[in-house]
Amino acid sequence: MTSTAAEKATQSGGVRGALGRFASPFKGVPALGWLFAGLVIALLEMYFGKFLAEGVLGLDKLPALFGSLIIFKKPSLQFPFIFNDLGTIAAVIVYDLVIYAIPLVLVSLLTKGLANKLAGLVYKRSVLVSVLIHILLLYLALRLWTDISTYRELVTRLTMIAVIVTLSLNVINGYMGEFSTSHPGFMAVGAYVTSVFTIALFTNSNYFGEAKLPGSWAPFLFPIALILGGAVAAVSALVVAIPSFRTRGDYLAIISLAFMFIVKSFFENMEVVGGPRGLGGQPDLASFPVIFVWMALGIWIINNFVRSTLGKALNAVRDDELAADAMTVNTRKTKMTAFLFGAFWAGLAGGLLAHVLRYINPGSFGLQKLAEVLAMVYFGGLNSVLGSIVGAVSINLLGEALRPLELYKWIVIPVILILVMIYRPTGLIAFREFDLGEIVKPKDMKEGDDAAA
Amino acid sequence: MPLLEVKHMTHYFGGLRAVHDFNLSIEKGEIRGLIGPNGAGKSTVFNLITGIYRPTEGDVLFKGQSIVGKHPYQIAAMGLGRTFQNLRLWRHMTVLEHVKMARYSKLTYGLFGAFFDTRKRRREEAEAEAVARELLDLLGVHNVAHELVTNLPYGMQRRVEMARALAVEPEILFLDEPTAGMNPEELVEMMEVIRQVHAEFGMAIFLIEHRMKFVMELCERIQTLVFGEVIAEGAPEEIQNNPKVIEAYLGEEVET
Numbered sequence: 001m002t003s004t005a006a007e008k009a010t011q012s013g014g015v016r017g018a019l020g021r022f023a024s025p026f027k028g029v030p031a032l033g034w035l036f037a038g039l040v041i042a043l044l045e046m047y048f049g050k051f052l053a054e055g056v057l058g059l060d061k062l063p064a065l066f067g068s069l070i071i072f073k074k075p076s077l078q079f080p081f082i083f084n085d086l087g088t089i090a091a092v093i094v095y096d097l098v099i100y101a102i103p104l105v106l107v108s109l110l111t112k113g114l115a116n117k118l119a120g121l122v123y124k125r126s127v128l129v130s131v132l133i134h135i136l137l138l139y140l141a142l143r144l145w146t147d148i149s150t151y152r153e154l155v156t157r158l159t160m161i162a163v164i165v166t167l168s169l170n171v172i173n174g175y176m177g178e179f180s181t182s183h184p185g186f187m188a189v190g191a192y193v194t195s196v197f198t199i200a201l202f203t204n205s206n207y208f209g210e211a212k213l214p215g216s217w218a219p220f221l222f223p224i225a226l227i228l229g230g231a232v233a234a235v236s237a238l239v240v241a242i243p244s245f246r247t248r249g250d251y252l253a254i255i256s257l258a259f260m261f262i263v264k265s266f267f268e269n270m271e272v273v274g275g276p277r278g279l280g281g282q283p284d285l286a287s288f289p290v291i292f293v294w295m296a297l298g299i300w301i302i303n304n305f306v307r308s309t310l311g312k313a314l315n316a317v318r319d320d321e322l323a324a325d326a327m328t329v330n331t332r333k334t335k336m337t338a339f340l341f342g343a344f345w346a347g348l349a350g351g352l353l354a355h356v357l358r359y360i361n362p363g364s365f366g367l368q369k370l371a372e373v374l375a376m377v378y379f380g381g382l383n384s385v386l387g388s389i390v391g392a393v394s395i396n397l398l399g400e401a402l403r404p405l406e407l408y409k410w411i412v413i414p415v416i417l418i419l420v421m422i423y424r425p426t427g428l429i430a431f432r433e434f435d436l437g438e439i440v441k442p443k444d445m446k447e448g449d450d451a452a453a
Numbered sequence: 454m455p456l457l458e459v460k461h462m463t464h465y466f467g468g469l470r471a472v473h474d475f476n477l478s479i480e481k482g483e484i485r486g487l488i489g490p491n492g493a494g495k496s497t498v499f500n501l502i503t504g505i506y507r508p509t510e511g512d513v514l515f516k517g518q519s520i521v522g523k524h525p526y527q528i529a530a531m532g533l534g535r536t537f538q539n540l541r542l543w544r545h546m547t548v549l550e551h552v553k554m555a556r557y558s559k560l561t562y563g564l565f566g567a568f569f570d571t572r573k574r575r576r577e578e579a580e581a582e583a584v585a586r587e588l589l590d591l592l593g594v595h596n597v598a599h600e601l602v603t604n605l606p607y608g609m610q611r612r613v614e615m616a617r618a619l620a621v622e623p624e625i626l627f628l629d630e631p632t633a634g635m636n637p638e639e640l641v642e643m644m645e646v647i648r649q650v651h652a653e654f655g656m657a658i659f660l661i662e663h664r665m666k667f668v669m670e671l672c673e674r675i676q677t678l679v680f681g682e683v684i685a686e687g688a689p690e691e692i693q694n695n696p697k698v699i700e701a702y703l704g705e706e707v708e709t
Contacts, residue, residue: 294630305564309556309560310557311553316543318545319545319546320543322539323523325525326505328529328557329554437625
């Protein structure tokens with residue numbers, strides 16, 4: 001692998017060299033420095049963004065997602081085809097430069113020394129505290145950034161859910177190396193179970209009658225509803241797991257695909273939960289902080305699992321099952337556990353999704369959803385937690401950014417995917433360990449400062 | 454009581470009789486060899502004992518207990534380590550991860566520990582790592598602990614596989630052609646490694662080998678397998694001079 005990377009580097013030395021020279025001052029910026037920059041950007045946009053966009057640049061409103069929705073317009077045959085007029089585009093670019101690019105560069109470079117010092121101070125005392133501070137700052141920056149527009153907040157909430165789904169599928173398709181296609185099914189199970197739980201208990205609905213518990217209890221019982229949704233999804237995963245893990249091969253892909261369609265038509269025929277019309281009126285429980293906490297928890301638990309020897313057994317089973325068996329690994333149990341574990345998180349994410357959209361129907365858990373999830377996993381990178389996060393965020397943002405292109409979106413995104421598959425067949429950031437301790441470490445630390453990793 | 458005892462083991466692949474009436478008895482600490490021409494069924498014997506195939510007839514006793522029908526991972530956890538003829542390493546895993554993986558059956562922290570990174574898990578993982586590092590040290594591959602196995606030269610990969618088999622804490626070690634594809638220099642090294650491992654841990658070793666020099670020097674007793682049947686058994690010198698063995702390897706001498 002290293003040899004091919006080296007070859008590529010020599011082939012395109014010019015571009016890479018230039019990029020490297022540009023990036024070199026940023027190498028020493030610790031995670032804390034980037035978070036500082038993020039906070040400054042969020043604050044800048046909050047106090048100055050509206051004035052800049054509407055007052056100075058003459059835009060209709062503040063660009064919600066870096067102005068991509070303003071740059072693109074409905075595709076037409078007239079010049080400039082899919083773009084808005086040049087003046088508007090220029091205004092958007094100026095906005096992005098002033099609010100995002102310039103502060104990002106300035107703050108990250110100017111605070112480099114300070115951020116490293118602070119990061120080092122906390123890191124040496126306790127890695128855990130350091131990690132928690134970083135997460136808190138990330139939350140703060142994201143929260144401030146999303147506070148500006150409801151659309152932006154919705155996109156961010158959906159993206160965070162997508163991160164959970166992508167990770168849970170990566171456990172099966174990446175770490176275990178099987179090809180499972182049943183994730184929309186698990187999400188549907190989780191979504192319906194959780195929805196029925198909250199609708200029946202906390203709302204007056206046509207389906208389940210009057211509320212049985214006071215609405216003020218809902219936020220406290222919501223985690224239970226989510227875990228229940230995940231657990232039911234995991235149990236339903238047994239239907240796929242028991243027959244397909246007797247042997248290895250393509251069985252899982254076929255059986256899991258069948259499972260997805262069965263779940264879809266099951267809910268279509270369940271009049272109790274609305275049948276094909278769907279189920280609406282979920283209480284508004286999946287707020288930004290709730291989803292953020294579940295995402296953080298999901299990343300933490302999944303990352304813990306895949307980094308333990310028990311989780312590494314998945315890699316052993318994938319790379320050589322016979323050898324794993326001969327080295328005392330209970331391969332069947334390993335495969336079943338991972339599959340159920342993935343289904344659990346998919347179900348839980350489904351539950352969150354249902355409470356963000358506050359309406360679900362069986363049709364939305366079909367092939368299109370599957371394509372989306374698979375794209376996020378394979379784009380981001382197999383066998384990599386960071387890859388899944390990157391994949392989920394980039395595919396989601398890309399999907400939103402290209403929304404004005406309507407149908408053409410489904411030409412652009414697949415083309416990007418194909419390019420990734422050609423140049424990086426395992427995804428952008430594949431086969432990499434995600435070590436939070438390593439990420440929060442100050443960048444000016446010497447090699448000898450902590451024990452050889 | 455012998456450590457490993459195989460009684461009248463016979464195995465058919467469909468209509469093909471791969472192994473016929475195979476008997477074996479290995480004592481603690483003994484080094485035993487199994488030789489025979491290509492396709493004689495040597496690897497099949499290994500796979501039958503280690504649980505990959507289930508023998509059609511006969512019984513296998515390990516530490517006095519029948520292990521027929523048990524899963525390979527259960528048999529391995531009882532104290533049977535093995536290597537493979539064609540290096541079955543995990544290509545996306547580092548050397549250290551390989552050896553730690555073989556400690557799987559010794560881990561007791563369970564899924565809860567795996568999910569929530571409990572203290573017990575940290576302790577057990579640290580213990581597994583300490584054992585693994587010791588083995589890597591013993592086999593002289595400690596300096597590549599964090600390399601992917603695919604980046605290592607062949608001889609080193611063999612050592613990693615050996616370290617992995619040792620991490621199971623075997624009471625008997627099965628080596629399937631440990632010198633396959635090695636040059637004479639590496640062969641001598643491998644012989645040294647096996648001697649060293651045997652001296653250190655004192656486990657029984659059952660090995661398949663093609664190279665006579667290797668078997669003759671290491672093994673106390675040798676069995677010769679031809680077409681699934683044992684045609685000769687005894688000390689190395691006896692086997693070397695046994696006309697049946699010579700015939701199987703070199704062909705019959707024809708009077709001219």
